[in-house]
Amino acid sequence: MTVSNVVRIVPAAMLVGAVVAGTPAAQADNRRLNESVAVNVYTIQQNSGCTTDLKINPQLQLAAQWHTNDVLHNRALGGDIGSDGSTAQDRANKAGFVGTVAETVAINPALAISGVEIMNQWYYRPDYMAIMSNCAxxxxxxxxxxxxxxxxxxAVYGQPG
Incomplete structure (x- = not known):
């Protein structure tokens, strides 16, 4: 390799590095994971004899988003109560949902979590299984x-009032 070849390679490598460094970081899109959780809950309901459909509600999704962010950033939290003392019902009411709600929370001490890991955490907890399989x-x-x-x-589950 001659000196002139090295000179051509180095600027090309620097250009690629500059392009990569200038690229904005990708934000994780968990939409598919979130939808798969809803589908898994629907399947549990159908296997429990429910004949109703399970509909995604944007107000309940907002309440779930608030609590997810709270639990993610407040390591002392591990359940349904928020850092401000709020309950799932408080958050759903604040989001504009009219009715009764329940909630399930999954935490994984890693960068990612799969639908299988979520269902393993929820399926074998009698209280969470009762929430997921409740046809109401x-x-x-x-x-x-x-x-x-x-x-x-x-996941925030709702019974419209």
Whole structure:
């Protein structure tokens, strides 16, 4: 390799590095994961004898988003109560949902979480299984967020009033 070849390679490598460095970081799109959680809950309901459909509700999704972010950024949280003392019902009311709600929360101490891991956390908890299989819960909002060492998924289930 001659000196002139090295001179041509180095600027090309620097250009590629500059382009990569200037590219904005991609934000994780958990839409498919969130939808798959809703589908899994629907399947559990159908296997429990429910004949109703499960509809995604934007107000419940907003309530789930608020709690997901709260749990992700407040490591002392591990359940349904928010850092401000709010409950799932408080958050759903604030989001504009009229009716009764319940909630399930999954936390994984890793960058990612799969639908299988979520269902493994929820399916074998009798209280969460009762929520998921309750035929009166006809609406749902699911939200998930990730950090380098923590993934959080919250589902809020609604019974419209």
């Amino acid at each position: 819960n006809t609406q749902i909002g699911v939200w998930s967020e990730n950090s380098l060492d923590r993934s959080v998924v919250v």
